[in-house]
Amino acid sequence: MVQFLKMVMRYPITKIMTGFFTSLCLLSCGGNDSTNDDSLSPIQAISTNTTTLAKTDNELSFRSNALSLGLLHQWDLINLAAQSHSDMITKPIIASSFNASGGIAIGDYDLDGDVDLFITSGNKSASKLFQKQSDGTYINVAKQAGLELFGIYSGPSFADTDNDGDLDLFVGGMGLTTSMLFINQGNGTFVATTAPAVTKQFTLSSTFGDINGDGFLDLALSHYASELSDDSEHLWLNNGNNLFESVSAQSGIMNSALSGSASSIGLDLSFTPNIADINNDGQMDLLMAGDYNTSAYLLNTLNNEFSQSSDEYFTDKTVDLNLKKHDLNGMGATTADIDNDGDLDWFVSNIILLQEQSGNLKYSGNKLFENNGDGTFTDISYQSNIYNGGWAWATCIADFNNDGLLDLFNTNGWQQSSTNSGKFESHDTDTIKLFLATSSGKFTENNIGLGLEHQGQGRAVVCFDQDDDGDIDILLLNNDLDKNALVFYENTSQLGNYLKVDLLAQGNNRFAIGARVYVRTGDIEQMRAVNINSNFISQTPRQLHFGLADHNKVEQVRIVWPDGTEQILTDVTVNQSMLIEQN
Numbered sequence: 079m080v081q082f083l084k085m086v087m088r089y090p091i092t093k094i095m096t097g098f099f100t101s102l103c104l105l106s107c108g109g110n111d112s113t114n115d116d117s118l119s120p121i122q123a124i125s126t127n128t129t130t131l132a133k134t135d136n137e138l139s140f141r142s143n144a145l146s147l148g149l150l151h152q153w154d155l156i157n158l159a160a161q162s163h164s165d166m167i168t169k170p171i172i173a174s175s176f177n178a179s180g181g182i183a184i185g186d187y188d189l190d191g192d193v194d195l196f197i198t199s200g201n202k203s204a205s206k207l208f209q210k211q212s213d214g215t216y217i218n219v220a221k222q223a224g225l226e227l228f229g230i231y232s233g234p235s236f237a238d239t240d241n242d243g244d245l246d247l248f249v250g251g252m253g254l255t256t257s258m259l260f261i262n263q264g265n266g267t268f269v270a271t272t273a274p275a276v277t278k279q280f281t282l283s284s285t286f287g288d289i290n291g292d293g294f295l296d297l298a299l300s301h302y303a304s305e306l307s308d309d310s311e312h313l314w315l316n317n318g319n320n321l322f323e324s325v326s327a328q329s330g331i332m333n334s335a336l337s338g339s340a341s342s343i344g345l346d347l348s349f350t351p352n353i354a355d356i357n358n359d360g361q362m363d364l365l366m367a368g369d370y371n372t373s374a375y376l377l378n379t380l381n382n383e384f385s386q387s388s389d390e391y392f393t394d395k396t397v398d399l400n401l402k403k404h405d406l407n408g409m410g411a412t413t414a415d416i417d418n419d420g421d422l423d424w425f426v427s428n429i430i431l432l433q434e435q436s437g438n439l440k441y442s443g444n445k446l447f448e449n450n451g452d453g454t455f456t457d458i459s460y461q462s463n464i465y466n467g468g469w470a471w472a473t474c475i476a477d478f479n480n481d482g483l484l485d486l487f488n489t490n491g492w493q494q495s496s497t498n499s500g501k502f503e504s505h506d507t508d509t510i511k512l513f514l515a516t517s518s519g520k521f522t523e524n525n526i527g528l529g530l531e532h533q534g535q536g537r538a539v540v541c542f543d544q545d546d547d548g549d550i551d552i553l554l555l556n557n558d559l560d561k562n563a564l565v566f567y568e569n570t571s572q573l574g575n576y577l578k579v580d581l582l583a584q585g586n587n588r589f590a591i592g593a594r595v596y597v598r599t600g601d602i603e604q605m606r607a608v609n610i611n612s613n614f615i616s617q618t619p620r621q622l623h624f625g626l627a628d629h630n631k632v633e634q635v636r637i638v639w640p641d642g643t644e645q646i647l648t649d650v651t652v653n654q655s656m657l658i659e660q661n
Contacts, residue, residue, distance in 0.1 A: 137571060138478060138479045138514075138524075138528055138569075138571045138573060139528055139529050139569075139570050139571050140528055140529040140530055140551075140552065140567040140568060140569055140570060141529055141567065141568050141570050142529070142531075142532075142565060142566065142567055142568075143566060143568055144553075144562060144564045144565055144566035145562065146215075147214065147215050147216055147544075147566060148208070148215045148216040148217060148218075149195075149208060149216055149553070149562075149564040149566055150562055150564065151197055151199060151203055151206055151555075151562065151563040151564050152200075152202050152203045152562070152563060153180070153199045153200040153202065153203075153555075153556065153557050153558070153559070153563040154200045154201075154202035154203075154559060155176055155177070155200050155201060155202070155230065156200075156201060156202050157201070158176070158253075160254075161201065161229065161230050161252070161253045161254055161255060162176075162252075162253030162254055162279075163253075163254070166253060166279075171303050171343065171345060172280070172303045174303075175252070175280050175282065175302045175303035176230060176252060176253070177493075177557065178282065178302070178471070178537060178615070179199075179230060179231070179232035179233075179252045179280075179282060179615065180197075180198055180199030180200065180231075180232055180537055180538060180555055180557065180615055181197075181198055181199070181231075181232050181233050181234050181283070181537075181538045181555065181615035181616050181617075182195060182196070182197055182234070182538045182539075182540050182553065182555055182615075182616040182617060183195070183196040183234035183235050183236045183247060183249075183616075183617045184196075184236065184540045184542060184616075184617050184619050185236030185245045185610075185617075185619075185620065186245065187207070187209075187223075187236060187244070187245045187247075187262060187266075188209065188266050189243075189244060192209075192210035192211075192212075193210060193542060193544070193619070193621075194207065194208060194209050194210055194216075195207075195208040195210075195216065195540075195553070196208075196220075196225065196234050196236070196247060196249075197555070197563075197564065198227060198231040198232065198234055198249060199537075199538075199555055199557065199563050200230070200557070200563075201228065201229055201230050204220065204226045204227060204228050205220055205225060205226060205227040205231060205249075206218045206220050206226075207219050207220040207223050207225045214544075214545055219266075222266070222267070223266060223267050223268055224260065224267050224268045224269065224270065225247065225260060225268055227249065227258075229251070229252075229255035230251075230252040230253055230255050231249045231250060231251060231252065231255060231258075232249075232250045232251075232252050232281065232282050232283070232615055233249070233250040233281060233282050233283035233284045233299075233300070233612060233615045234247060234248065234249045234250070234284070234617070235247070235248050235284045235285060235286055235610060235612065235617050236610065236617065237286035237295050237591075237610055238295065238587075238588055238589055239259065239261075239286070239294075239295055239316060239320055240261065240318075240319065240320050241293065241294065241586045241587065241588060242262075242264070243588050244262040244264050245262055246259065246260060246261050246262050246268070246320075247259070247260040247262070247268060248260075248284050248286075248297065250276075250281030250282060250283070250284055250299065251276070251279075251281055252279070252280055252281070252282075253279055253280070254279070256272060256276075257272075257274070257276040257281045258270055258271070258272065259271045259272070259273050259274065259320060259322075261320060271320060273320055273321060273322055274297065274314045274322030274323070274324070275322075275324075276299065276311055277311065278299075278301040278304040278311050278346070279303075279304055279305075280301055280302055280303045280304045280346075281299050281300070281301055281304075282300045282301065282302045282348075282349060282615060283299070283300045283349060283350050283351060283612040283614060283615050284297060284298070284299050284300075284351070284612060285297075285298050285351045285352060285353055285609075285610065285611045285612040285617075286298075286353070286591065286610055287353030287354075287362045287591055287592060287609065287610075287611070288362060288587060288591065288592055288640065289313070289315065289353065289362050289364070289378065289380070290315065290380055291361065291380075291640075292586075293585060293586025293587045293640075294316035294317070294318055294586060294587070295316055295587065295591060296313065296314060296315050296316050296322075296353075297313070297314040297316065297322055298312060298313055298314075298351035298353055298364060298366075299311060299312055299313075299314070299351065300312070300346075300348035300349050300350060300351055300366065300368075300612075301346040301348060302345075302346065302347060302348060302349055302369070303345055303346070303347075304345065304346045305344060305345060305346070306344055306345065306346055308327060308332075309324055309326055309327050309332075310326040310327075310331055310332060310336070310346060311324050311326055312326045312331050312336060312348065312351070312366070313325055313326050313329055313331060313364065329391055329392050330376065330391060330392035330393065330394065331364075331376065331392060333394065334374045334376055334392070334394035334396065336348060336366050336368065336372065336374035336376065347368050347369040347370050347372045348366050348367075348368040348369075348372065349366075349367050349368055349369060349408060349409050349410070349411075349614060350366065350367040350408065350409065350410050350411045350612050350613065350614045351364065351365070351366050351611070351612055352364070352365040352366070352367075352411050352412070352413050352424070352609075352611045352612070353365075353609065353611060354413040354422050354607060354609060354611070355422065355592070355607070356375070356377070356413075356421070356422055356424075356449065356453050357377065357421075357452065357453030358420070358421055358451075359378075360642060361378040361380060362378055362592060363375070363376060363377050363378045363392075363453075364376040364378070364392060365411065365413065365424060366408075367406075367408025367409060367410065367411035367426050367427075367614075368408055369407050369408065369409070370407060371406060371407065373396070373399075373406045373407075373408040373426065374394065374396045375394075375395045375396045375398060375399055375424075375455075376392035376393065376394055376395065376396075377392065377393045377394075377395045377453060378391065378392060379391055379392065379393050395453065395454075398453060398454040398455060399447055399455050399457070400447075400454060400455055400456060400457055401457055406426065406428070406445060407428055407429060407441060408426040408427070408428060408445070409426075409427045409428060409429070409470060409471055409614060410426070410427035410470065410471050410472045410473040410488065410489075410613050410614030411424065411425065411426045411427065411473065411612075411613060411614070412424075412425050412473045412474060412475045412611070412613045412618065413425075413475075413607070413609070413611065414475040414484055414606070414607075415484070415604070415605045415606070415607075416446070416448070416475070416484050416515075417448060417519065418482075418483075418602060418603065418604055418605070419449075419451070420451075420596075420603070420605050421449040421451055422449055422607060423446065423447060423448050423449050423455075424445075424446075424447040424449075424455065425444070425445070425446050425447075425464070425473055425475060425486055426444065426445040426446075426447070426473075427444050427467055427470035427471060427472070427473045427488045427490075427614070428441065428442070428443050428444050428445055428465075428467070428470055429441040429443070429469050429470065430442065430443035430444075430465065430466050430467065430468060430469075430470075430502055431502075432501065432502065442459075442465065443459065443465035443466055443467060443470075444459060444464050444465050444466070444467040444470055444486075444488065445457060445459045445465075446458050446459050446462050446464050446486075458519075461519075461520065462519060462520055462521055463513070463520050463521050463522070463523065464486055464513045464521050466502060466511070466523065467488040467490055467511045468488075468490035468491070468502070468503055468505060468508035468509070468511065469490050469491055469492040469494075469505040469508055470488040470489070470490045470511070471488065471489045471490060471491070471536060471537050471538075471539075471614050472488065472489045472536075472537060472538045472539040472554070472555075472613050472614040472615065472616050473486065473487065473488045473489075473539070473613045473614065474486075474487050474488075474539055474540070474541035474552075474613055474618070475487075476541045476550040476623060477550065477623065477624070477625030478512065478514070478541075478549070478550050478569060479514065479549075479571065479573045479574065479625065480548070480549060480573045480574025480575065480576050480625030480626065480627065481515075481573070481574055481625055481627050482574075482599070482602060482604065482624075482625050482626060482627045482629075483515035483516070483517070483625070484515055485512065485513060485514050485515050485521070486512075486513040486515075486521060487510070487511065487512050487513070487539065487541060487552065488510070488511050488539075489510055489536030489537060489538070489539050489554050489555075490505070490508040490509075490510060490511065490536055491505060491506070491508045491533075491534050491535040491536050491537075491557075492505040492506065492508075492535070493505075493506055493535070494506060507533045507534070508533060508534075508536075509525050509526060509530070509531065509532065509533050510525055510530050510532045510533075510536055510554065511523060511525055512524045512525055512528065512530055529567065529570075530552075530567060532554065532556070532565050532567075534556055534557075534558040534561070535556055535557035535558045536554050536555070536556055536557075536565070537554075537555050537556070537557050537614070537615060538554065538555035538614065538615045538616035539552065539553065539554040539555070539613065539616055540552075540553050540616055540617065540618075540619060541553075541619075542619040542621070542623075543578065543621075543623060544566070544568070545568065546655070547569075548575075548576040548578075548653060549569040549571060549572075549573065549576070550569055550623060551566070551567060551568050551569045552566070552567040552569075553565070553566045553567075554566075554567075555615075555616070574625050574626060574627045574628065575625075575626040575627065575628065575629060575630065575652040575653050576623065576624060576625055576626055576652065576653060577597060577623075577624045577626060577632055577635075577650065577652060577653075577654065577656070578621055578622065578623050578624070578654070578655040578656065579595050579597075579606075579621070579622040579624070579635070579655075579656050579658065580620070580621050580622075580655070580656070580657045580658070581593050581595070581608060581637065581639075581657075581658055581659075581660070582657065582658070582659045582660065583639055583640060583641075583660045584639075584659075584660045584661075585641075587640055589608075589620060590608050590639060590640055590660070591608055591609060591610060591620070591640070592607070592608060592609070592640040593607070593608045593637060593638060593639050593640050594606070594607050594608070594637070594638045595608070595622055595635065595636070595637050595638075596634075596635070596636040596637075596638070597624045597626075597632055597634075597635050598632065598633045598634040598635075598636075599626055599627075599629040599631075599632055599633060600629060600633075604624055606622040606623075606624065608620060608622065621655075626652055629652065630652055631649060631650070631651070631652060632649075632650040632651075632652060633648065633649065634646060634647070634648050634650075635647040635648075635650050635656075637658060637660075639660050643660070643661075645658070645660065645661060
């Protein structure tokens with residue numbers, strides 16, 4: 079309770095009633111060819127940054143200003159022999175795993191109402207904890223917080239692993255570097271533990287969600303380039319007191335494509351885990367983007383009951399992705415309700431590459447899987463026009479122009495030129511990609527004309543309202559030598575109205591991971607799920623952002639909490655941030 083009070087002190091309280099790998103062969107990261115209810119109790123909301131003025135019309139545009147915010151980091155991989163067994167760095171796919179590692183975790187670790195950033199990338203520079211200041215800039219407080227890490231780490235995630243109301247931090251280890259869990263002490267510092275006991279040598283991405291409905295956040299990991307074994311260590315149950323236990327062997331994961339059984343090279347090829355309720359049954363399912371056709375979709379059949387004697391509690395539904403072609407070499411991934419129909423769709427980044435001789439597509443690019451409402455999918459990648467993301471990595475889904483339609487973004491780049499680059503950009507000079515949604519369901523490809531000019535080795539990305547002005551900005555992590563590894567694009571447009579929502583639940587799972595929020599304006603209802611998923615070595619922000627176009631009032635905000643209970647607000651003012659606590 080003390081920590082909660084510390085959090086809300088920042089907010090004016092309003093009560094609202096219910097009303098080096100240069101020239102690596104394509105083996106690395108490639109693939110095969112191939113309504114208002116008056117009976118409800120009143121709810122309390124904390125409202126911040128409120129204004130009733132509509133935003134001014136403008137064109138969507140971005141400007142780069144990482145340095146002015148104090149965001150600086152240098153990427154490189156040095157002394158690799160000390161970070162790995164000597165034979166590791168001679169294998170191309172392992173070398174590519176090192177090259178792809180790093181990441182961004184996003185969250186308010188000190189509970190002051192500002193969003194902070196943890197960065198790890200390469201081992202030339204130590205990891206950084208960027209604490210946001212009142213003027214919007216950042217200072218690196220990693221050393222005093224106990225998070226100045228030396229070594230090759232990847233896939234960090236902030237999550238409240240012990241249900242004490244503050245954010246802890248998991249960081250994956252690469253090579254001989256051990257994966258770590260850092261426990262937030264509530265005073266701005268962290269204490270390191272080695273739980274969970276990950277033995278895989280390459281832990282690339284991480285995500286947290288409540289798989290078995292007990293209120294404790296479980297952990298899903300990817301282990302690209304790790305050797306296959308009897309326990310794939312993809313899923314770890316949180317048994318409380320920060321004790322995590324691998325349940326991959328008995329969960330059904332080992333009998334799915336996720337096990338890596340499709341790999342002809344004997345390695346785990348998983349890149350990006352997502353925990354999400356795909357079939358709207360209130361249980362968290364597991365999606366994993368993986369290379370070489372090892373992407374998988376696992377449906378939770380646990381009925382929120384788990385025991386060590388349980389039979390397999392995931393059912394492999396990968397076939398229900400309904401791929402047009404067996405070519406899902408997944409890298410990054412994000413879930414969101416793209417078409418505003420109340421279920422979660424899946425965007426998976428991929429490589430686009432042409433056959434050198436014929437000019438035909440060899441690797442067919444990004445994939446967008448539209449949820450049919452029953453947990454099966456339709457592949458709409460080509461008709462939606464999102465397939466050309468270059469050599470794509472991390473992704474995000476957000477409404478950048480506040481028009482009420484979710485847009486798609488991906489980073490990209492690889493140290494290899496493209497064949498037939500006259501048709502598609504060469505991968506060593508890929509430009510980051512923004513796909514803007516239209517009412518027809520087709521996306522328009524945008525980047526340089528909007529100021530999104532980054533070319534090079536982009537890897538991680540987070541998309542969030544950094545300056546609290548009501549639009550979504552972009553921070554990406556760049557693996558180019560002798561450049562600032564942090565590239566920040568401020569959204570300078572003033573387009574449309576918006577609503578931002580943070581949730582605080584009762585009891586365990588205080589930050590309401592797995593909750594859903596439905597916002598209705600006119601005849602459109604938008605749905606957002608609260609998650610802290612990975613989108614490839616980087617973390618989805620917990621705050622929900624809704625673009626409202628020219629609507630000057632929200633008729634209804636409906637929250638479905640992780641325990642299934644619902645709360646409703648009506649006639650909500652636009653252009654505000656709301657922190658809502660469960661009754």
